[in-house]
Amino acid sequence: GAVVSQHPSRVICKSGTSVKIECRSLDFQATTMFWYRQFPKKSLMLMATSNEGSKATYEQGVEKDKFLINHASLTLSTLTVTSAHPEDSSFYICSARSGREVETQYFGPGTRLLVL
Amino acid sequence: GQNIDQPTEMTATEGAIVQINCTYQTSGFNGLFWYQQHAGEAPTFLSYNVLDGLEEKGRFSSFLSRSKGYSYLLLKELQMKDSASYLCASLDSNYQLIWGAGTKLIIKP
Numbered sequence: 001g002a003v004v005s006q007h008p009s010r011v012i013c014k015s016g017t018s019v020k021i022e023c024r025s026l027d028f029q030a031t032t033m034f035w036y037r038q039f040p041k042k043s044l045m046l047m048a049t050s051n052e053g054s055k056a057t058y059e060q061g062v063e064k065d066k067f068l069i070n071h072a073s074l075t076l077s078t079l080t081v082t083s084a085h086p087e088d089s090s091f092y093i094c095s096a097r098s099g100r101e102v103e104t105q106y107f108g109p110g111t112r113l114l115v116l
Numbered sequence: 117g118q119n120i121d122q123p124t125e126m127t128a129t130e131g132a133i134v135q136i137n138c139t140y141q142t143s144g145f146n147g148l149f150w151y152q153q154h155a156g157e158a159p160t161f162l163s164y165n166v167l168d169g170l171e172e173k174g175r176f177s178s179f180l181s182r183s184k185g186y187s188y189l190l191l192k193e194l195q196m197k198d199s200a201s202y203l204c205a206s207l208d209s210n211y212q213l214i215w216g217a218g219t220k221l222i223i224k225p
Contacts, residue, residue, distance in 0.1 A: 041220075
């Protein structure tokens with residue numbers, strides 16, 4: 001099956017700093033990537049959808065200036081949490097899908113962010 | 117509106133069978149997914165149904181009724197490692213996943 005990696009897997013940072021999370025599709029070209037966040041014991045919440053070479057589409061209530069998404073190539077998307085605060089602490093998961101299998105998303109292993 | 121309903125928590129015994137139900141109402145429908153998620157990990161794909169009927173894959177089976185907006189995941193010969201959350205997700209007309217809140221399955225010896 002298709003493989004999606006995320007880096008880092010875990011990050012601890014001070015309040016006010018910015019954190020970048022990378023999502024890579026390792027063996028296929030991802031025309032679309034999705035970014036989710038998940039709070040403990042809650043379901044996944046879609047934050048934004050990004051298509052390669054175009055601006056991301058953010059879900060209602062998600063601040064685009066706070067969560068910067070770049071999808072510069074068919075294998076890489078990045079999520080930057082700017083000026084992170086403790087309430088941004090969460091589990092961030094990316095998924096990717098190819099142009100040929102629009103019904104299937106392949107998930108990365110997730111990044112656990114803790115803001116002190 | 118879009119809505120996915122599944123039970124919050126279920127308990128079953130090792131070696132037994134458990135059925136996790138899911139009802140959905142989404143704008144458009146392009147299939148129904150089941151994912152397994154262990155604590156602290158990302159979801160892993162279990163099944164995808166787009167046509168009515170039962171799909172069997174080893175110990176796990178998934179059923180879909182499009183007319184009823186209903187699906188279930190059937191787990192047989194339960195093992196302790198099956199303790200996890202099971203997420204039902206509907207693929208809407210924009211090919212976006214609409215997620216249920218997940219069912220926490222607790223397996224007891």
